[in-house]
Amino acid sequence: MSHPARIVVRDADPRDSxxxxxxxxxxxxxxxxxxxDAATVTAGVRRGFSHPExxxxxxxxxxGQVVGTTMVTVELTDWRDGVLxxxxxxxVEPEFRRAxxxxxxxxxxxxxxxxxxxxxxxxxxxHHENHxxxxxxEAMGMAKADxxxxxxxxxxxxxxxxxx
Numbered sequence: 496m497s498h499p500a501r502i503v504v505r506d507a508d509p510r511d512s513x514x515x516x517x518x519x520x521x522x523x524x525x526x527x528x529x530x531x532d533a534a535t536v537t538a539g540v541r542r543g544f545s546h547p548e549x550x551x552x553x554x555x556x557x558x559g560q561v562v563g564t565t566m567v568t569v570e571l572t573d574w575r576d577g578v579l580x581x582x583x584x585x586x587v588e589p590e591f592r593r594a595x596x597x598x599x600x601x602x603x604x605x606x607x608x609x610x611x612x613x614x615x616x617x618x619x620x621x622h623h624e625n626h627x628x629x630x631x632x633e634a635m636g637m638a639k640a641d642x643x644x645x646x647x648x649x650x651x652x653x654x655x656x657x658x659x
Contacts, residue, residue, distance in 0.1 A: 500557040502596055504603035507552035507564065508544070514561045515540045515552060518586035526622050528656040535652040553604060555587075555596045563587040563596040567604060570618075577615040580608050585619065585628075601635050620644055 507515065516536045523529040543550045543566065555563035566584045582604065587596045601617075608614040618640070621628050629639075 500594070502562075502594075502599040503556045504553055504599050505556070507554045509541075511552065511554050511561060511564075512537070512540050512544070514554065515564055515566075515584075518564045519584050522584060522586040523653065524656060526625050526628070529653050530656055532652055535650075550583075553600055555600050557591065557594075557596075562591040563600055565600050565604070572615055575615040577613045580604065580614055580617050582617060582619040597631055598635065 516533060519536050519540075520531045520533065523531045540552075543552060548569075550566050550568045552564065552566050554561045564584065564586055565582050568581045568583055570579045570581060572579050582601070585597065585600070605617060608617060617637070619632065619637070621632065633639075
């Protein structure tokens, strides 16, 4: 009988940048059929590491291999007199899905969030057709919020995948 692999979650550092860029690009293509420009995502990850007040990255490893990543950003909530932590760019390598990787990331982040007296809760957004991810989030105790998401993106950094 083999034992499940031990999942280690840690703060990411700039040496993890290649994984973060790769996983972000794969996430966009897989979940939304969008292509992200590698140079733009690389610059964005660099910006994240250079400005920890904007975000924080976490990685999950199994036997030293990065198998999952996520980013946490902060939103002020005046309604709750505190902040909300947003989980973004959640990605788990396909062969490690259903192995507890996201659960380990989520629990690690939730424990850290509860240690901060200003954090009022965790949030994330998910593509409306990503039903598998929704089931995972609900299994973690998250509930669908009463909000729709709108945006006005003038960056031209994200483009739809075109048929070859």
